[in-house]
Ligand SMILES: *[C@@H]1O[C@H](CO)[C@@H](O)[C@H](O)[C@H]1NC(C)=O
């Protein structure tokens with residue numbers, strides 16, 4: 486591409502503009518994705534079975550929703566340390582390898598809803614201190630959330646855990662989220678046991694921090 490630029494230099498300025506446009510948008514945009522601006526790669530609904538190749542290193546918004554991606558290599562995000570928004574909604578992910586998010590300290594928004602996750606292990610988001618919104622809803626087999634799953638999420642304001650297969654959750658998973666403002670827990674098969682009683686008590690104590698309408702469904706406990 487650089488040699489392409491040199492080759493164009495003797496030509497009119499319009500060609501140079503074209504060349505820089507190619508550098509910024511065309512050449513570096515992975516097929517079959519769209520790159521509406523220099524920091525956004527939009528591969529939504531393209532039928533992808535795996536992550537696209539050749540994503541620009543300076544990407545900030547990576548939109549991958551509505552594909553069939555079933556695996557993220559643990560080192561995938563090492564190269565994309567500027568990533569602010571990662572949308573993996575509605576894919577086929579069944580697990581998050583430990584360390585996957587350990588280099589994404591600028592990540593603010595992460596959507597893993599509508600996947601096939603079964604558990605959220607301890608320390609998954611340990612280095613994600615900038616994360617503000619985390620969507621983990623609608624994973625029909627997600628039944629286990631470690632007590633330390635959300636450790637490190639010191640900026641997290643919104644956590645979506647609705648429509649999963651959660652029958653219980655330790656209060657400790659939530660009580661460490663000091664910035665939490667919105668929590669969604671409805672449409673889970675909660676079981677009334679000691680864990681639930683503790684969770685219920687914590688929710689009662691934190692009514693002021695949580696929007697009433699959003700989590701009242703958690704009270705349906707049969
Ligand atoms: C999920 O993605 C598939 C494939 O793109 C699409 O057909 C389906 O409507 C999407 N489902 C939701 C709930 O968005």
Ligand SMILES: *[C@@H]1O[C@H](CO)[C@@H](O)[C@H](O)[C@H]1NC(C)=O
Pocket residue numbers: 577579601626
């Ligand atoms: C989701 O997980 C279930 C059970 O682990 C499995 O039977 C199913 O094939 C998975 N679906 C996809 C789309 O990966």
